[in-house]
Amino acid sequence: MEYEVGRVSGIDLEVLVELFNDAYSNYYIDVQVSPDRLRNLIEREDIRVDNSFVAYEGRRPVGVVFLGIRGRRGYICGMGVRQSRQRRGIGELLMRRALDEAGRLGLDSVQLEVVEANSRAIALYSKLGFVSIRDLGLWERNEPAPWEEPAGPADAVGAALSGARVGALRLACVLPLVDAFNEIRPCWQNEALSLAKLSDRFVGYVAQLSSSAAAYIVFGDSPSGLYIADFAASSRLGAAERQTLCETLLSAVDRGVPRxxxxxxxxxLGGYQEAALRARRFDLTLTQQEMVLCLRWR
Incomplete structure (x- = not known):
């Protein structure tokens, strides 16, 4: 079967929503969208509809790949194929078209996340040259938050951390810390550029030591519960100190927004952020791999 490929900009939004929801109807997590939700996703993740693609079987759309672009970096913000048309090479066709587009645009790299249990997708991305750089976790807590304060290191450094002051700041004042405190920038949807577009929904807390910012957290509240978007501590601190400050911030959020x-x-996963979440009784519910393909070597 031959499949035609067109640009997402050429398809009606309602048709795109139906295609997306069919493709993700049996996914590991709920990612069903409405027209408004898909429109917001396109804006928030900097998806370029003129550089994203739809596969057609005749006149029927059967697959889609979204390419987000920030500077010289690209992001596969979802690639899916209709349930009835999977395992026919459509996903590889769309990915190759998106990567060709990324090369044509002069991008240096393309990144994505993939559920660790999705072995077929991981095999495809590896075949195309993507390599895994780290694991990411989806976390959930469905019980009242612990009220005890973080113990912290039992030494002079721990005593200093006990004097950390936590306060709320405008999100615009918190976002510069996202790049400053993370050795590897957060995943695409948790980057400062994404969070800035949700400033009406998110709140930022900062922990200060000796009048200097040492850690931050960005979070939001909704009818479905508390949502932790991102948090990190200064890389000038040791792992134990970073964990303690993040626990302090998570505890402050739990006190302010008890859900x-x-x-x-x-x-x-595998560092002080995971340790802080576990200390606050979050459970790991899903693991994803973050993968990157380098298109140009500097």
Whole structure:
């Protein structure tokens, strides 16, 4: 079967929503969208509809790939194929077209996230040259938050951390810390550029030591519960100190917004951030791999 490929900009939004929801109807997490939600996703993740693609079987759309662009970086913000048309090479066709487009645009790299259990997708991305750079976790807590304060290191450094002051700041004042405190920038949807577009929904807290910012957290509240968008501590501190400050911020959020249900998406695994979430009784519910393809070597 031959499939034609066209640009997302040439398809009606309602048709695109139906295609997307069919493709993700049996996914590992709920990612069903409405027209408004898809429109917001396109804006928030900097998806270029003129550089994203739809596969057609005759006149029927059967697959889609979204390419987001920031500077010289690209992001595959979703690639899906209709349930009835999977395992026919459509996903690879769309990915190759998106990567060709990224090369044509002069991008240096393309990144994506993929559920660790999705072995077929990981095999495809590896075949195309993507390499895994780290694991990310989706976290959830469905019980009242613990009220005890973080113990912290039992030494002079721990005593200094106990004097950390936590306060709310305008999100615009918090976002510069996202790039300053993370050795590897957060995943695409948690980057400062994404969070800035949700300033009406998110709040930022900062922990200060000796009048200097040492850690931050960005979070929001909704009818479905508390949402932790991102948090990190200064890389000038040791791992134990970073964990303690992040626990302090998470505890402050729990006191200010006491919710039984709380979630955190795509937080890096294997470091102080994971340890802080576990200390606040979050459970890991899903693991994703963050993968990157380098198109140009500097």
């Amino acid at each position: 039984v249900t709380a979630r955190a998406f795509n937080i890096p």
